Amino acid sequence: xxxxxxxxxxxxxxxxxxxxxxSDIPETDEEFWSDAQVLFPSKKTHLSIRLDDDIVSxxxxxxxxxxxxxxxxxxxxxxxxxxxxxxxxxxx
Numbered sequence: 684x685x686x687x688x689x690x691x692x693x694x695x696x697x698x699x700x701x702x703x704x705x706s707d708i709p710e711t712d713e714e715f716w717s718d719a720q721v722l723f724p725s726k727k728t729h730l731s732i733r734l735d736d737d738i739v740s741x742x743x744x745x746x747x748x749x750x751x752x753x754x755x756x757x758x759x760x761x762x763x764x765x766x767x768x769x770x771x772x773x774x775x
Contacts, residue, residue, distance in 0.1 A: 734753075742749040 710750075742752050745752065
């Protein structure tokens with residue numbers, strides 16, 4: 684998979700707002716932004732971790748940013764685990 688973009692940025696940069704067709708993009712309103720959050724990247728810790736080859740290959744097939752994707756999966760796992768633990772603790 685090539686990571687090179689085929690986008691003609693010179694052509695895009697010359698467009699004015701009036702030249703852009705927004706007809707297929709709905710306008711955003713208050714409801715759209717009601718649950719938006721500003722998230723700043725957290726400090727990253729550099730470490731060495733051993734993962735199975737197939738796990739690394741699966742993430743790498745999507746190209747750049749595979750480490751960020753691994754981080755997002757781990758963060759999602761933690762969030763869901765914490766949710767599950769909170770529910771089970773509230774039942775006791």
